[in-house]
Amino acid sequence: MTMRFPLLLAPLALAACAQPAPDPSPSGTPTERVGPVAAPRDEPGGGQMRGNAVEPAATAALEERYLGRWVGVEGMYLNVTRREAGGVTLDMQWDLDHRGTFDGSVTAEGLRFLRNGIAETAVPGNGDATGLKWLAGKKDCLIVRPGEGYCRP
Template sequence: MRSHVNRLMKTTHPFLAALLIAIVSLAGCSDRNASSQKTADTPAAASAPRTDEWLGKWTGPEGTFLELAGGHGKYDVTVQNLDGPRQFEGRYADGAIEFERDGTKEVIRGTNGAETGMKWLAEKKNCLTVRQGEGYCRD
């Protein structure tokens, strides 16, 4: 009987080992997929939005500028135009920053110089545009 058990162990043991390795491998893949799924389902609010990369000062022509402070979806927006600086409260919305100025909803979006509509900024690459004809750049 003992020889049967030894023979069975010799033939079964590699099979059991392979089965165990397959089960562990599948379980590992399953956990990895679950982890990826959790990351994909995590709300955007848990991490800073891309608009946080826009913090700081952006310059326009003739001494104008746009300055963004704050972060994580809430921004202090300062717009310096020829009449002087004005401050507004901004918030993240669909990859941009929205704020209200004189009863109008304004949207700050990432663009290049040509998209600002301003000939002084046309060759620039890294810009923010509030509206056609109102843009600010960093390069």
């Protein structure tokens, strides 16, 4: 009986070790920066996902999910359009003072784009996950970071 007790605790100990470390930055903004944004690879495979890259057939279906207008708070917005050369274009106002247009790509995680030299990813979620009370309760949203999110109108 005494041999089973340590065996029962082993999975709990491993699960505790697998939790992400808390963010040490004082602002709550993640300090980790991601490398340059890469466009999806054009490889054979019938639209299967491989790692972070999304195959062409799957890319078209994912792009359709993201295309169109997304609305934030206080006049913020995100318009996603398809580029002729592949990928997407993000036209956005992300705070009261900043607006811009960025080339992006569709990945398994969401929309990746480079904004002011920082690689960002807009991931699918809901209004509650944005941390913005005016988007709470919305079901179809994109979240760039806490406090920056856009939902379908």
